[in-house]
Amino acid sequence: MIEDKNQQRTKLSDLGEFGLIDHLTKNFKLNQPSTLKGIGDDAAVLKFDNKKIVVSTDLLVEGVHFDLSYMPLKHLGYKSVMVNLSDVYAMNAVPTQITVSIAVSNRFPLEALEDLYAGIETAAALYNVDVVGGDTTSSNKGLLISVTAIGEVEHEVYRSGAKVNDLLVVSGDLGGAFMGLQVLEREKEVYKVNPNNQPDLEPYTYIIERQLKPEARKDVIQLLKDLDVKPTSMIDISDGLSSEIIHLCKQSNVGCDLYEDKIPLDPQVISTCEEFNIDSTTIALNGGEDYELLFTISQEDFPKIKANPSLSVIGFMKDASAGMHLVTRGDARIPIKAQGWKNFND
Amino acid sequence: MIEDKNQQRTKLSDLGEFGLIDHLTKNFKLNQPSTLKGIGDDAAVLKFDNKKIVVSTDLLVEGVHFDLSYMPLKHLGYKSVMVNLSDVYAMNAVPTQITVSIAVSNRFPLEALEDLYAGIETAAALYNVDVVGGDTTSSNKGLLISVTAIGEVEHEVYRSGAKVNDLLVVSGDLGGAFMGLQVLEREKEVYKVNPNNQPDLEPYTYIIERQLKPEARKDVIQLLKDLDVKPTSMIDISDGLSSEIIHLCKQSNVGCDLYEDKIPLDPQVISTCEEFNIDSTTIALNGGEDYELLFTISQEDFPKIKANPSLSVIGFMKDASAGMHLVTRGDARIPIKAQGWKNFND
Numbered sequence: 001m002i003e004d005k006n007q008q009r010t011k012l013s014d015l016g017e018f019g020l021i022d023h024l025t026k027n028f029k030l031n032q033p034s035t036l037k038g039i040g041d042d043a044a045v046l047k048f049d050n051k052k053i054v055v056s057t058d059l060l061v062e063g064v065h066f067d068l069s070y071m072p073l074k075h076l077g078y079k080s081v082m083v084n085l086s087d088v089y090a091m092n093a094v095p096t097q098i099t100v101s102i103a104v105s106n107r108f109p110l111e112a113l114e115d116l117y118a119g120i121e122t123a124a125a126l127y128n129v130d131v132v133g134g135d136t137t138s139s140n141k142g143l144l145i146s147v148t149a150i151g152e153v154e155h156e157v158y159r160s161g162a163k164v165n166d167l168l169v170v171s172g173d174l175g176g177a178f179m180g181l182q183v184l185e186r187e188k189e190v191y192k193v194n195p196n197n198q199p200d201l202e203p204y205t206y207i208i209e210r211q212l213k214p215e216a217r218k219d220v221i222q223l224l225k226d227l228d229v230k231p232t233s234m235i236d237i238s239d240g241l242s243s244e245i246i247h248l249c250k251q252s253n254v255g256c257d258l259y260e261d262k263i264p265l266d267p268q269v270i271s272t273c274e275e276f277n278i279d280s281t282t283i284a285l286n287g288g289e290d291y292e293l294l295f296t297i298s299q300e301d302f303p304k305i306k307a308n309p310s311l312s313v314i315g316f317m318k319d320a321s322a323g324m325h326l327v328t329r330g331d332a333r334i335p336i337k338a339q340g341w342k343n344f345n346d
Numbered sequence: 347m348i349e350d351k352n353q354q355r356t357k358l359s360d361l362g363e364f365g366l367i368d369h370l371t372k373n374f375k376l377n378q379p380s381t382l383k384g385i386g387d388d389a390a391v392l393k394f395d396n397k398k399i400v401v402s403t404d405l406l407v408e409g410v411h412f413d414l415s416y417m418p419l420k421h422l423g424y425k426s427v428m429v430n431l432s433d434v435y436a437m438n439a440v441p442t443q444i445t446v447s448i449a450v451s452n453r454f455p456l457e458a459l460e461d462l463y464a465g466i467e468t469a470a471a472l473y474n475v476d477v478v479g480g481d482t483t484s485s486n487k488g489l490l491i492s493v494t495a496i497g498e499v500e501h502e503v504y505r506s507g508a509k510v511n512d513l514l515v516v517s518g519d520l521g522g523a524f525m526g527l528q529v530l531e532r533e534k535e536v537y538k539v540n541p542n543n544q545p546d547l548e549p550y551t552y553i554i555e556r557q558l559k560p561e562a563r564k565d566v567i568q569l570l571k572d573l574d575v576k577p578t579s580m581i582d583i584s585d586g587l588s589s590e591i592i593h594l595c596k597q598s599n600v601g602c603d604l605y606e607d608k609i610p611l612d613p614q615v616i617s618t619c620e621e622f623n624i625d626s627t628t629i630a631l632n633g634g635e636d637y638e639l640l641f642t643i644s645q646e647d648f649p650k651i652k653a654n655p656s657l658s659v660i661g662f663m664k665d666a667s668a669g670m671h672l673v674t675r676g677d678a679r680i681p682i683k684a685q686g687w688k689n690f691n692d
Binding site for chain 1: 355356357358359360361366367369370371373374375376377378380381383384385389390392394395396397399401402403404405407408409410411442443445447448449450452454455456457459460463467470471474475476477478479480481482483484485486487488490492494496498
């Protein structure tokens with residue numbers, strides 16, 4: 001009951017989000033024969049009898065991960081499922097079940113939670129996962145959603161399998177979710193000043209949808225299977241391209257050249273970046289929440305994917321000693337640094 | 347962005363915690379062949395190849411489920427694991443893995459989280475489960491812990507299997523965790539008035555430990571196996587005996603006579619109830635967090651358990667039309683009503 005005021009205090013922001021879970025669990029032992037992979041990838045891999053399953057979990061916190069002033073609850077429910085399914089797909093697995101827990105303050109009426117669960121139900125039906133459990137409790141402030149996803153996998157793909165000379169490939173396009181967020185934040189400020197102003201969001205429909213209603217790339221996993229391409233490593237892009245490239249390189253012990261002119265950008269991302277006077281490459285590198293898949297393939301698989309509009313080869317894996325660099329349009333080589341989400345900043 | 351002020355608003359407290367998850371998920375379909383049991387028991391049951399696994403998840407919220415002014419973080423970490431393992435044991439399963447996610451405000455230094463994870467590590471080692479995943483994020487206020495537990499099961503036991511004429515059995519003793527909480531709350535008030543007062547907690551060590559460091563009844567599951575007793579139904583006591591009896595009876599479509607004089611109480615619970623001038627039966631019925639196992643067995647199994655000090659026969663299952671009653675020491679019959687935790691009260 002008596003607090004020691006002289007205890008050592010290290011701020012969480014000194015460590016950063018990525019380091020924290022690793023730091024806290026670094027001494028944890030794995031003893032179960034059914035555990036193939038614990039902490040450190042997009043999901044854990046377990047093996048029961050001859051079936052391998054993956055397990056991934058995420059928390060979404062109001063005021064940190066979402067703002068209900070522009071995020072409809074139905075979309076939030078949908079997105080909270082997508083965030084987790086994306087991790088399952090990033091293991092080359094197929095999701096089968098989820099559990100959904102919420103902590104919610106009394107300011108939310110039942111009808112708000114019905115909207116949230118309608119979004120969860122829509123996502124579960126569309127991605128063919130069963131909602132098999134959960135917990136509901138009150139919170140002192142705001143809304144928090146915790147989703148755990150389970151999937152089946154035949155050939156799991158880890159972050160650690162990239163080889164020198166592999167090609168770096170990304171699905172879809174990048175930066176949209178982040179720029180959608182910028183537009184929504186701007187309109188929120190406008191709305192505060194003049195609630196009668198009707199914003200024209202027509203020029204931003206794609207990027208706003210990327211922010212409010214992302215889709216996990218179920219189709220890409222199916223596509224890779226159909227094309228008979230087995231990625232050597234894979235991760236989903238939740239924190240931004242730079243940060244995910246660093247994860248792949250560090251865990252695979254390789255380096256990487258990323259080509260700026262190959263990074264796929266939607267025209268709406270480019271035009272909105274111009275409007276906001278932000279460099280679109282910076283956004284693609286550091287904007288999060290695109291939920292695209294980033295993976296490496298051996299060069300012999302290149303012919304199988306090169307014609308595909310959903311996939312872009314954006315880089316080349318090198319020896320670890322070469323480091324990780326962005327090769328700019330002007331042929332400059334800039335070291336890749338993680339920005340990602342800095343949730344623990346003061 | 348524009349809130350409809352005329353929307354229908356049903357307060358969450360009108361529905362109660364038990365009704366909420368059922369209400370929100372009642373239309374959800376189960377489509378996966380690997381899903382044997384979804385929402386509605388202590389854990390979901392999944393089947394991969396020939397192995398059945400169970401999955402259970404719980405949220406613990408600061409200010410709702412715990413108070414850090416008397417709950418040391420190491421104990422909290424330990425307890426957050428126990429709460430989930432208890433659900434796994436209540437399915438007659440053996441836990442194998444857990445994931446642990448936390449949302450935490452910046453007021454917590456790293457050292458506080460290290461304490462929390464030390465408790466998690468101790469629990470995981472003692473109960474032989476691997477910590478295989480998790481998420482850490484910031485919160486706007488306080489600490490929230492979300493744990494998901496996975497276990498293996500050969501013969502799962504549902505809440506729904508109790509039969510007329512079965513015996514109702516409980517492990518350990520009841521009411522301790524709740525009375526421990528009352529003592530801690532009282533000492534907190536004393537401390538606020540006089541921080542130099544050193545409380546004498548010696549008379550309350552057992553009940554305080556029941557509150558701060560509960561143990562999931564791994565030993566009881568092993569004992570039942572050793573005794574060759576297969577419970578017909580089972581649930582863990584997290585919300586209070588009344589509420590769990592109601593779950594068993596409703597899901598099994600049976601009634602129940604519960605005998606007041608058979609309810610196991612520790613002498614410390616009895617003496618502390620006298621000191622607080624509370625009826626100990628009321629506490630056993632409605633105090634939560636004992637994490638004992640409540641189960642039914644067929645009468646022919648009675649000889650196997652009757653000599654066991656860890657198990658008490660406290661009741662008898664009847665036809666559903668007979669209802670659920672507490673049979674008092676004075677032979678009065680009082681209908682059993684759920685109290686449980688009322689987290690959504692205003």
